[in-house]
Amino acid sequence: MQDQIRILKQQALNDLQQVDNTESLPGWFRDYLGKKGAVTALLKQLGTVAAEERPQVGKAINDLKTELQDSFDSLQERLRQQKMEKEIASDSIDVTLPGRPFPTGHLHLTTQTLRKIYQIFAEMGFQVYEAPDVETDAYNFQALNIPEYHPARDMWDTFWVNKEVVLRTHTSPGQIRAMKEFGPEPIRVILPGKCYRYEQITPRSEHQFYQVEGLVLGHKIRMTDLIGVMNEFARKMYGSERKTRIRGSYFPFTEPSIEIDMDCILCAGEGCRVCKYTSWLEVAGAGMVHPVVLKNGGYDPDVWSGFAFGMGVERPAMLKHGIRDIRYFYGNNLQFLQQF
Ligand SMILES: [Zn+2]
Known part of the structure; x- marks a missing residue:
């Protein structure tokens, strides 16, 4: 062998x-x-x-x-x-010919927008806190001062998994989770994530979309702190020349509640289709955290105060880039995605 x-x-x-x-x-x-x-x-x-x-x-x-x-x-x-x-x-190949470019991917427009938002709030000392997409009725509604019989439940058409479990309709249940995890200590967090609503899909509304919620808790936190944070955000996100205004509003989990608007970035006050000829665009809904919500999160409302706000993520990207249909964000169409 x-x-x-x-x-x-x-x-x-x-x-x-x-x-x-x-x-x-x-x-x-x-x-x-x-x-x-x-x-x-x-x-x-x-x-x-x-x-x-x-x-x-x-x-x-x-x-x-x-x-x-x-x-x-x-x-x-x-x-x-x-x-x-x-x-x-023998000169049969041309070595000066440029190579074939590799097709490289990039971050989705939603991710880009989220990261911009994270960055702005990080500069103001906010941490990112992530909460689950699948929530209990208790966190999504009850702890946020929306009991079973409350008419505000009509504001959200909900995907119910069963009688107690829902796909969260807003990022607000994360407020309660953050309070229970960190409290009772001062909190400064933003809560980004997807929300789900059982509603008809149109160019302006999807059954899934992103929100970024914010929560600040401490001693002697006041409405002026909220307005200051929102002004700073609007100017960093949309340009230092932005003007803002506040309007009274209603949310079950804040009292008092406000909406923050800024002057329209497209028409600069002239009035256009996007701002519906009002010259103002909505930036966020916000307010001072309701005493009941504070209590539900384990904070004594006589000692603690704070504010919360919530904003969309696709909407600012749509404004900035003139995108007319929110469905593009979830359509996986490369012709759309490659533009950003
Ligand atoms: Zn306008």
């Missing part, structure tokens, strides 16, 4: 020496190292070798295999090199 290995090695290397072009390489490989090649055939005979010699013979065959493979690889490399040099010399 050892003789057989030696002879085969000699023969294989001799044959390899005769190979002088890349086209003949596969033939040699098939004859010696392929599935039906001579080395594989030797390995198959290993069973006939006496048991005490078998480890030694097996090792010899494997060494042969490795050596032949190495010789083959280096010859292949050398021949390819030669072929390329010949082609360059």
Whole structure:
């Protein structure tokens, strides 16, 4: 057997020496190292070798295999090199031609917008707090001062998983979770994430969309703090020249509640279709955290106060880029995505 290995090695290397072009390489490989090649055939005979010699013979065959493979690889490399040099010399390939560009991906427009929002709030000392998409009725409604009989429940058409479990209709349940996790200590968080509503899909509304909620709790936190934070946000997000205004509003989990508007970024006060000729665009809904919500989160409303706000994510991106249909965000259409 050892003789057989030696002879085969000699023969294989001799044959390899005769190979002088890349086209003949596969033939040699098939004859010696392929599935039906001579080395594989030797390995198959290993069973006939006496048991005490078998480890030694097996090792010899494997060494042969490795050596032949190495010789083959280096010859292949050398021949390819030669072929390329010949082609360059004969001018048949143009080495000055630019390479083919690799198609690279980039972040989704929603992610880009979210990260911009994170950055602005991070500069004001906010941390990102993530809460689950699947919520209980208790967190999504009850703890936020929306009991079962409360008419405000009509504001959200809800995907019910069962009687107690819902796909969250807003990011607000994260407020309660943050309070229970960190409290009673000062809090400054934003709560980004997807929300779900069981409603008809139109160019202006999807059944899923992103929101970013904010929550600040501490001692002597006042409405002026809220307005200051919102002004700072509007100016960093939409431009330092932005003007804002506040209007009274209603949410079950804040008291008092407000809406923050800014002057229309498209028409600069002239009035246009996007601002519905009012010259104002809504930035966020907000308010001072309702005492009942504070209590539900484990904070004593006589000692603690704070504010909360919530805003859309797709909507600002739509405004900024003049996107007319929210459905594009979830359509996986590359022609849309590659523009941003
Ligand atoms: Zn306008």
